[in-house]
Amino acid sequence: MNPLRFSKILIADDSAFFRSSMKKILKESKIGSIFYEAKDGREAISQYIAKKPHLVIMDIVMPNVDGVKATQAITKYDPNAKIIVISSKENQETINEVIKKGHAKDYILKPCTSNAVALAVSKQLVPGRLGRIK
Numbered sequence: 001m002n003p004l005r006f007s008k009i010l011i012a013d014d015s016a017f018f019r020s021s022m023k024k025i026l027k028e029s030k031i032g033s034i035f036y037e038a039k040d041g042r043e044a045i046s047q048y049i050a051k052k053p054h055l056v057i058m059d060i061v062m063p064n065v066d067g068v069k070a071t072q073a074i075t076k077y078d079p080n081a082k083i084i085v086i087s088s089k090e091n092q093e094t095i096n097e098v099i100k101k102g103h104a105k106d107y108i109l110k111p112c113t114s115n116a117v118a119l120a121v122s123k124q125l126v127p128g129r130l131g132r133i134k
Contacts, residue, residue, distance in 0.1 A: 003125045008034040008051060012044035012070065013059040013086070022057060022117065029118040031125070041065030045073045048081070055124055057117075058104070060087035060094055068094060071103045082124040084108060 009032040011019045019037050026032045036051050038044035042065045044058060056074065060067040067085060074081045085095055085104040098104045106120045 003054070004031050004122060006033045007031070007054040007125050008036065009121070010036040010038060010044065010047055010051065010053040010056045012038040012041065012047075012056060012062065012067065014039055014062045015059075018059070025114040025117050026121065029114060029121075031118060031121050041067055041070030041073075044070045045077075048074045049077060054082065055121060056081065056083040057108075057121070058083050058085050060085055060091050060098070068098055068103075071098055072101075075103045084120050084124060086110060086112065 009026060011022050013019050013022070016039070023035050026035070036047050036053055038047045040062045044056065045065070047053075048056060058067045058071055062070075065073075067087070071083050071085065074083060083104045084106045085098050086108045087095055088110045092109075095107045099107060105124055108116055108120050
């Protein structure tokens with residue numbers, strides 16, 4: 001079975017437009033078969049626990065519970081969770097902190113290209129095939 005093609009992916013972002021754009025990029029890259037969406041960190045946590053996706057794409061800046069707290073909660077629940085944080089360059093310091101503490105596996109900067117998304121997601125879903133980020 002192809003882990004890229006048949007993976008379940010949760011996209012957590014407060015922008016409905018961004019969530020649908022991300023789904024479109026992943027579908028066009030033939031990544032993922034089931035997509036879940038969350039409009040804030042609280043929803044991302046409950047969706048993760050209920051749906052157990054293979055990967056989470058998590059925005060940092062969201063209402064209610066932000067992406068940093070949601071990432072921490074999910075990795076506390078599941079230390080093996082694969083989470084890619086996504087945010088703008090202005091939040092580079094926050095992104096580095098989330099990765100340094102071992103919560104997120106990788107990051108993508110907004111605005112992002114479909115190649116950057118496909119590469120980051122592929123690295124997490126097929127470890128070793130494309131190398132890992134240290």
